Amino acid sequence: MYTQGLDQSGKGDPGARGEETAAQLDVFQARIDAEEKIEAKDWMPEAYRRTLIRQISQHAHSEIIGMQPEGNWLTRAPTLKRKAILLAKVQDEAGHGLYLYSAAETLGVSRDEMVGDLLSGKAKYSSIFNYPTLTWADIGAIGWLVDGAAIMNQIPLCRCSYGPYSRAMVRVCKEESFHQRQGYELMLTLCRGTAEQKAMAQDALNRFWWPALMMFGPNDASSSHSAQSMAWKIKRFSNDELRQKFIDVTVPQAEFLGLTVPDDKLTFNKESGHYEHSDIDWQEFFDVIAGNGPCNKQRMAKRRKAQDDGAWVREAARAHAEKKAARSAAA
Amino acid sequence: MSKQEWPLYEVFIRSHSGLSHRHAGSVHAADDEMALSNARDTYTRRSEGVSIWVVRSDQIIASDPAETAAFFEPAEDKIYRHPTFYEIPDEVENL
Numbered sequence: 001m002y003t004q005g006l007d008q009s010g011k012g013d014p015g016a017r018g019e020e021t022a023a024q025l026d027v028f029q030a031r032i033d034a035e036e037k038i039e040a041k042d043w044m045p046e047a048y049r050r051t052l053i054r055q056i057s058q059h060a061h062s063e064i065i066g067m068q069p070e071g072n073w074l075t076r077a078p079t080l081k082r083k084a085i086l087l088a089k090v091q092d093e094a095g096h097g098l099y100l101y102s103a104a105e106t107l108g109v110s111r112d113e114m115v116g117d118l119l120s121g122k123a124k125y126s127s128i129f130n131y132p133t134l135t136w137a138d139i140g141a142i143g144w145l146v147d148g149a150a151i152m153n154q155i156p157l158c159r160c161s162y163g164p165y166s167r168a169m170v171r172v173c174k175e176e177s178f179h180q181r182q183g184y185e186l187m188l189t190l191c192r193g194t195a196e197q198k199a200m201a202q203d204a205l206n207r208f209w210w211p212a213l214m215m216f217g218p219n220d221a222s223s224s225h226s227a228q229s230m231a232w233k234i235k236r237f238s239n240d241e242l243r244q245k246f247i248d249v250t251v252p253q254a255e256f257l258g259l260t261v262p263d264d265k266l267t268f269n270k271e272s273g274h275y276e277h278s279d280i281d282w283q284e285f286f287d288v289i290a291g292n293g294p295c296n297k298q299r300m301a302k303r304r305k306a307q308d309d310g311a312w313v314r315e316a317a318r319a320h321a322e323k324k325a326a327r328s329a330a331a
Numbered sequence: 332m333s334k335q336e337w338p339l340y341e342v343f344i345r346s347h348s349g350l351s352h353r354h355a356g357s358v359h360a361a362d363d364e365m366a367l368s369n370a371r372d373t374y375t376r377r378s379e380g381v382s383i384w385v386v387r388s389d390q391i392i393a394s395d396p397a398e399t400a401a402f403f404e405p406a407e408d409k410i411y412r413h414p415t416f417y418e419i420p421d422e423v424e425n426l
Contacts, residue, residue, distance in 0.1 A: 039396065041395070043397065098356075105339065175376075314337065318335065318361045321361040324362065
């Protein structure tokens with residue numbers, strides 16, 4: 001669900017292989033401008049390939065790490081229905097990770113390489129998953145706000161110039177709507193419940209509002225590589241445009257719940273038709289990205305442990321497959 | 332990290348009987364059987380299919396995109412293969 005446009009350091013020295021001519025680049029840009037999709041084996045600039053590998057794998061890692069905050073509540077969901085829903089959602093996140101790894105692999109990077117980069121800390125994932133899920137209401141807030149922000153980001157990615165990525169995103173977006181609606185319905189149930197339940201919902205909104213806004217990535221002014229991604233039609237809207245869209249649709253949803261968005265400067269500007277809000281605490285954002293959020297270490301430790309604990313299973317499956325193949329060859 | 336990555340399989344799904352199989356994506360699996368169940372779990376969680384094909388990615392033979400123009404060139408100049416090539420007077424109906 002979650003690309004963030006952080007880590008846009010893809011200096012990507014075009015022509016690293018010294019083979020890219022101006023003519024090739026022109027033909028490529030003309031294809032992009034004509035809204036043609038680029039497919040896996042087509043010629044593409046090395047920087048385009050690297051930007052995509054970075055963005056798609058980062059997106060995939062986010063899906064995989066994103067299973068943890070919600071997985072935290074699987075055994076404590078209040079009813080069997082909620083538990084089944086949450087299980088389905090967490091399974092979807094795994095699925096989204098797999099669609100995306102599969103799309104990234106078409107660019108010539110191996111699954112193991114990508115997983116290795118995540119585990120070594122070289123590759124990033126969305127900052128939002130470094131926040132803890134302290135109460136059951138957080139599961140509602142994640143579905144409503146985090147998946148809501150993700151949808152804003154991802155709908156335009158369905159039209160991304162790279163065919164395999166755009167097709168994966170179409171699939172993801174179809175499933176994402178269930179995620180957001182179940183989250184909002186969960187919040188609605190709490191808000192219509194006891195005063196204590198409503199307070200729990202308000203507390204979850206208080207903690208997740210700002211981190212959700214940060215999901216769109218840095219302000220346009222400090223997002224240096226956006227322009228190139230726009231020209232390549234990997235990105236269709238700027239970080240700030242998407243963030244504004246999200247705020248505009250989400251504030252009325254909070255009002256319907258009877259909850260207060262934790263921003264005392266939030267006002268609706270009738271002329272522009274948009275909400276105005278306080279500045280985002282970018283220091284917090286950069287701290288979380290740098291590995292110093294509340295849960296970064298826990299998330300990575302858990303992911304590494306899962307990878308290590310599963311090693312014998314992967315090896316056994318491979319050994320079994322080899323044995324079976326040898327047997328059928330002998331028969 | 333696994334010492335060696337499981338092979339990659341391409342996944343094709345028939346969404347309803349009457350339609351052809353369509354490429355959905357890929358999965359890694361140790362063998363064919365696992366590829367089928369991984370494909371089911373990854374690509375048909377909401378009943379998106381009635382039939383799945385999986386095939387090892389390294390077994391697919393594909394045309395070369397760099398040669399697209401030359402490869403498909405033989406069809407380019409044969410406009411007489413299209414019905415619009417033939418001029419038929421308007422009075423002639425049902426043709």
